[in-house]
Amino acid sequence: MAVKVTAKSFEVKTRYEGEMIDITREVMEAVASSGLSDGMATVFVVGSTAAITTIEFEPGLLKDFPAMMERVAPKSGVEYEHERRWHDGNGHSHVKASLVGPSLSIPFCERELALGEWQQVVLAEFDVRSRTRRVVVQVIGEEVPRQ
Amino acid sequence: MAVKVTAKSFEVKTRYEGEMIDITREVMEAVASSGLSDGMATVFVVGSTAAITTIEFEPGLLKDFPAMMERVAPKSGVEYEHERRWHDGNGHSHVKASLVGPSLSIPFCERELALGEWQQVVLAEFDVRSRTRRVVVQVIGEEVPRQ
Amino acid sequence: MAVKVTAKSFEVKTRYEGEMIDITREVMEAVASSGLSDGMATVFVVGSTAAITTIEFEPGLLKDFPAMMERVAPKSGVEYEHERRWHDGNGHSHVKASLVGPSLSIPFCERELALGEWQQVVLAEFDVRSRTRRVVVQVIGEEVPRQ
Numbered sequence: 001m002a003v004k005v006t007a008k009s010f011e012v013k014t015r016y017e018g019e020m021i022d023i024t025r026e027v028m029e030a031v032a033s034s035g036l037s038d039g040m041a042t043v044f045v046v047g048s049t050a051a052i053t054t055i056e057f058e059p060g061l062l063k064d065f066p067a068m069m070e071r072v073a074p075k076s077g078v079e080y081e082h083e084r085r086w087h088d089g090n091g092h093s094h095v096k097a098s099l100v101g102p103s104l105s106i107p108f109c110e111r112e113l114a115l116g117e118w119q120q121v122v123l124a125e126f127d128v129r130s131r132t133r134r135v136v137v138q139v140i141g142e143e144v145p146r147q
Numbered sequence: 148m149a150v151k152v153t154a155k156s157f158e159v160k161t162r163y164e165g166e167m168i169d170i171t172r173e174v175m176e177a178v179a180s181s182g183l184s185d186g187m188a189t190v191f192v193v194g195s196t197a198a199i200t201t202i203e204f205e206p207g208l209l210k211d212f213p214a215m216m217e218r219v220a221p222k223s224g225v226e227y228e229h230e231r232r233w234h235d236g237n238g239h240s241h242v243k244a245s246l247v248g249p250s251l252s253i254p255f256c257e258r259e260l261a262l263g264e265w266q267q268v269v270l271a272e273f274d275v276r277s278r279t280r281r282v283v284v285q286v287i288g289e290e291v292p293r294q
Numbered sequence: 295m296a297v298k299v300t301a302k303s304f305e306v307k308t309r310y311e312g313e314m315i316d317i318t319r320e321v322m323e324a325v326a327s328s329g330l331s332d333g334m335a336t337v338f339v340v341g342s343t344a345a346i347t348t349i350e351f352e353p354g355l356l357k358d359f360p361a362m363m364e365r366v367a368p369k370s371g372v373e374y375e376h377e378r379r380w381h382d383g384n385g386h387s388h389v390k391a392s393l394v395g396p397s398l399s400i401p402f403c404e405r406e407l408a409l410g411e412w413q414q415v416v417l418a419e420f421d422v423r424s425r426t427r428r429v430v431v432q433v434i435g436e437e438v439p440r441q
Binding site: 002003004005007009042044046047048072073078080081082083084085086091094095097098099101102103105136138140 | 347357
Binding site for chain 2: 296297298299301303336338340341342366367372374375376377378379380385388389391392393395396397399430432434
């Protein structure tokens with residue numbers, strides 16, 4: 001069968017700095033609505049102060065991951081050049097987002113994403129205020145007939 | 148020629164926390180067995196305590212990379228909320244894996260991956276015990292005839 | 295319309311450790327010259343001491359991001375095993391590059407990359423000297439006719 005490309009995008013309303021939002025269902029829906037059985041889903045967040053990764057989505061790690069990022073790029077105690085120029089208080093948010101990265105590619109086979117049972121796709125909000133985030137899920141693949 | 152999608156998966160037996168395993172050959176084989184000459188290979192590790200990246204695979208860096216990760220998310224001296232809930236001793240493993248990320252996409256051209264001579268594809272084991280890891284290599288590309 | 299695969303590569307001359315180079319225009323050109331309207335561009339840097347990510351390309355962050363990486367993997371004050379074996383003074387460069395990663399996938403729709411207004415694609419040079427970097431942009435997508 002022929003390979004096809006489809007895309008879906010959706011918005012996520014974040015509420016606070018360090019929030020992690022489970023977007024696995026939205027990614028699954030993008031794959032399902034593509035009608036494709038085998039291929040790859042690329043998840044991309046628009047903007048430079050949020051990131052995409054996978055994590056076991058349980059309350060402990062939702063605190064541990066932002067805490068680690070805070071050790072790497074502390075909000076206070078470090079001088080950010082970004083701050084000196086723009087005074088928007090989010091220099092640390094930018095560098096965190098660049099480190100984790102805005103995109104993630106996940107293969108799928110027989111309509112199932114290759115995620116582990118305790119591995120969810122998450123959007124990490126690193127900005128200092130509530131934001132409306134646009135996430136694009138680009139699906140490339142084909143419909144493989146099976147007996 | 149038409150674009151095609153193929154996938155191969157394989158298992159990797161890891162032995163200890165901080166182990167880095169060279170999986171370049173397996174990725175090359177997935178590309179070779181696809182029969183495609185030009186495209187992209189996406190390498191994805193299933194699970195939330197391992198990660199995929201590239202590194203110069205030499206004994207020094209196999210110690211330096213885990214040592215850096217240990218500074219970022221120390222096994223001891225930091226309290227992990229994950230630990231308080233689950234008592235499986237791997238909160239630091241989870242946050243390391245989320246930071247590095249489970250996936251990597253590598254272009255290939257004329258059947259050759261775009262890797263540098265001293266750039267290997269590695270699986271990093273961050274969990275505290277031996278694990279059997281499943282890695283999926285999704286190949287999307289085409290067969291370009293050349294003179 | 296049929297899905298197609300195209301690739302472009304280009305060289306970037308870097309000048310110093312910690313330099314960040316905006317390669318958004320080159321990625322846009324690779325998409326434009328593909329003739330495709332919808333799909334995905336994967337940006338990959340060849341070599342093990344440079345990385346690809348996105349950032350708001352403004353002078354403050356071009357200092358803040360390398361400064362954060364320097365906290366994570368300091369050039370001095372940490373002993374690198376790589377150094378003890380190879381004496382090329384770039385153990386910290388390698389581990390930084392592996393942490394950020396060599397590849398980034400960006401969806402595009404109606405010939406527009408899904409980047410935010412203040413989100414540029416950058417190559418981060420982590421090596422200790424000027425280098426000539428090869429970057430590959432692999433574009434997979436299709437030409438979708440629109441009214």
